Amino acid sequence: MTMQTVVVxxxxxxxxxxxxxxxxxxDGLWEGHRVVDVATPQAFDTDPVTVHRFYNRLRRxxxxxxxxxxxxxxxLARLERALxxxxxxxxxxxxxxxxxxxNTQITAMHGELTKIRNVDTGDVLPWAGDVIETDRxxxxxxxxxxxxxxxxxxxxxxxxxxxxxxxxGTSGTVHPxxxxxxxxxxAGATTVEINIEPSAVEFDYRVIGAASERVPELVDQxxxxxxx
Ligand code: OAD
Numbered sequence: 001m002t003m004q005t006v007v008v009x010x011x012x013x014x015x016x017x018x019x020x021x022x023x024x025x026x027d028g029l030w031e032g033h034r035v036v037d038v039a040t041p042q043a044f045d046t047d048p049v050t051v052h053r054f055y056n057r058l059r060r061x062x063x064x065x066x067x068x069x070x071x072x073x074x075x076l077a078r079l080e081r082a083l084x085x086x087x088x089x090x091x092x093x094x095x096x097x098x099x100x101x102x103n104t105q106i107t108a109m110h111g112e113l114t115k116i117r118n119v120d121t122g123d124v125l126p127w128a129g130d131v132i133e134t135d136r137x138x139x140x141x142x143x144x145x146x147x148x149x150x151x152x153x154x155x156x157x158x159x160x161x162x163x164x165x166x167x168x169g170t171s172g173t174v175h176p177x178x179x180x181x182x183x184x185x186x187a188g189a190t191t192v193e194i195n196i197e198p199s200a201v202e203f204d205y206r207v208i209g210a211a212s213e214r215v216p217e218l219v220d221q222x223x224x225x226x227x228x
Contacts, residue, residue: 005087005088007165008087009177010092011171013211014070014093015169017070018069023171031054038050044144055113068100069100071216076101082223090107091110092109092174094112096114107154109177116138116141119136125138160183162187165184165185171199191204194207194215
């Protein structure tokens with residue numbers, strides 16, 4: 001059996017077909033908000049009500065009937081089951097669709113919408129209903145602009161072991177994820193992008209198309225080719 005390490009990076013595009021909007025829509029707004037008003041530490045300091053109201057709404061949206069993992073999320077769960085420790089998923093998404101699809105080997109580098117964090121102690125709790133909008137003690141467990149991403153060192157280490165790196169549904173505009181393909185490439189990996197349009201990042205291969213169609217196809221090829 002040939003065993004190689006596949007590292008997959010996902011962005012908002014993989015969840016677009018699950019009914020969640022991407023960040024860089026044509027209007028430049030995120031769910032109707034300017035990111036500086038809802039996704040910066042300064043916004044939370046000056047206006048916690050707007051910030052909590054925004055994230056409370058996003059969390060409730062995750063539980064809507066029409067929001068569920070799509071075929072792309074499910075295919076990645078299948079890939080993890082097939083490759084075991086030869087697989088690692090890095091996501092920029094704060095939704096929980098990868099977890100709901102069954103992936104466990106995940107680095108959620110921008111945090112998780114379904115968790116809240118104590119501002120003083122750093123304690124992280126699962127979300128158990130709306131956060132009171134005036135609360136300054138508990139904040140969303142998400143990475144805001146200007147804050148450090150979560151687990152970056154271990155991600156860079158994993159990337160250096162990758163034989164295949166696949167980026168799915170990410171515009172490659174946000175550092176440090178925009179560098180991952182180059183890091184994996186330097187380490188000797190073959191790099192592949194799946195996106196409905198080419199992103200700004202360089203890859204060895206581009207697969208243009210919707211994640212829900214292209215990811216299951218690629219996963220089939222990887223499983224057939226790598227675990228034979
Ligand atoms: P973006 O909104 O920047 O990019 C989404 C990408 O998905 C675009 O390249 C689209 O072409 C592609 N796309 C859309 N629908 C697709 C589909 N059905 N199948 C395949 N691709 C599709 O989202 P991200 O790259 O994830 O950070 O954004 C990165 C980070 O920027 C986010 O995590 C967030 C934001 O600022 C933080 O909140 C810290």
